[in-house]
Amino acid sequence: MNTRVLKAPCWLCTGTSLFLLLFTMLFSACSLNASGDSGSGSPPASTPGAHAQQTPVPTGVASGAEPCPDAVKDPAHWNTVVGLGTDQVVEQVLCGQLMGTDIPQAMVTVRHAGESRILDVHVYTKISAAHPVPIFTRGGLLHGDAKISGYSTILTAEAERQSPLNAQKSDANLTQDLFCEFKWTAGPGRFVQVAFPGIYPDLTRYQAEADQTRVTQGQELWKSYAIAVARACVIAYLKWGPTTAATPLIGGNDADLGGLVQVSSQDAGTRPVKVTLRRLEGNAKNGIWIVQDLETDGMSITTPVPLTQLTSPVTISGMGQAVAGRIGRVAVLDHLVTAAGETAVIAGTGSGPATFSVAATYATSGRAGAEEGIIVFYAVNEHGSPPAAAVTVKVLLSAQVEEVPQGNRA
Numbered sequence: 001m002n003t004r005v006l007k008a009p010c011w012l013c014t015g016t017s018l019f020l021l022l023f024t025m026l027f028s029a030c031s032l033n034a035s036g037d038s039g040s041g042s043p044p045a046s047t048p049g050a051h052a053q054q055t056p057v058p059t060g061v062a063s064g065a066e067p068c069p070d071a072v073k074d075p076a077h078w079n080t081v082v083g084l085g086t087d088q089v090v091e092q093v094l095c096g097q098l099m100g101t102d103i104p105q106a107m108v109t110v111r112h113a114g115e116s117r118i119l120d121v122h123v124y125t126k127i128s129a130a131h132p133v134p135i136f137t138r139g140g141l142l143h144g145d146a147k148i149s150g151y152s153t154i155l156t157a158e159a160e161r162q163s164p165l166n167a168q169k170s171d172a173n174l175t176q177d178l179f180c181e182f183k184w185t186a187g188p189g190r191f192v193q194v195a196f197p198g199i200y201p202d203l204t205r206y207q208a209e210a211d212q213t214r215v216t217q218g219q220e221l222w223k224s225y226a227i228a229v230a231r232a233c234v235i236a237y238l239k240w241g242p243t244t245a246a247t248p249l250i251g252g253n254d255a256d257l258g259g260l261v262q263v264s265s266q267d268a269g270t271r272p273v274k275v276t277l278r279r280l281e282g283n284a285k286n287g288i289w290i291v292q293d294l295e296t297d298g299m300s301i302t303t304p305v306p307l308t309q310l311t312s313p314v315t316i317s318g319m320g321q322a323v324a325g326r327i328g329r330v331a332v333l334d335h336l337v338t339a340a341g342e343t344a345v346i347a348g349t350g351s352g353p354a355t356f357s358v359a360a361t362y363a364t365s366g367r368a369g370a371e372e373g374i375i376v377f378y379a380v381n382e383h384g385s386p387p388a389a390a391v392t393v394k395v396l397l398s399a400q401v402e403e404v405p406q407g408n409r410a
Contacts, residue, residue, distance in 0.1 A: 065148040068095035087113035096148040115172040119144025154182040179206035198290035200233035223288040226252030230261035230275035269383035296389035309396040317357040325349040332362040335371040373397040
């Protein structure tokens, strides 16, 4: 399956309008191909809703995990450094240039005995010194796992005890469902939690990298095709029917890093939705496609801006199309992509373009800290259901109690 960029029907045609159209399409294509997967970090400095740019990797600094120096690669070397407790063992030692310099750091994971399979994660710098310096600790991960991402960030996985997926399970049968990403930030001099700029088919980088491994092994190959991913995403979020079809607008081909696909449906009252996609971590060779957001003409979310961390209640502002005073609804989706909060959006009794600002209260099942989530604004369908269209913003959702960082210091 290979899509082609749509071309103008006659390149010999003249006229200012056609020239401007072609220039705009070419400029947009270059912009999409320039960034690849946007990485992790703060919201973009441009206008709200603009796409985040790829996380730059400093010259001479390797990204991802790398072999540890011989002197520190043996897990037994870290027994005394970590200070193992009873029934604990150093499970693995991973190294990488996590602080953005050419000096490597070490991630040391400690596994606890027992059915809960608790994991503690410790990160050290000055790893060849007599006393390595701890710069990050995250403990108590049920059925935990940790690794260094392709962008040299820390990825953790755990089973959230209070989530609907695990609430009725025994400790031995818990399922990993909460995934977090931490990036070194020079300003505060510590690792901070960041949001992966994707909403489908994966909400987090941990899940996306696992998906990439499966696709590379020949499984779930549909995730290598922008059109297939875009169509599946809109069906998943808007519950559109089998008449849903996808049309490439810009990029999305085999050698592209970005793509823009329009998805439409013959369901009554629906409107075309534009889907922006990026290759995972800028891998144009065989990287899977990740949907960054959904957009619809005449609709927007102006606040919150992408990739910011929110607390409940959150104010959501934007613009939509009113139908007899009804604009639609906004939902706050949690780490399981289920509604953690929802509210109607109304605008008096009129019809037509209308701005809105509503407060949405949400409640997460996660422990203290934050989890990745999505704000979705669904447009009202004058024919009833499904939603006419939607726009999305990727965010971090703070739990009700703020987490006190463990061992985070420069």
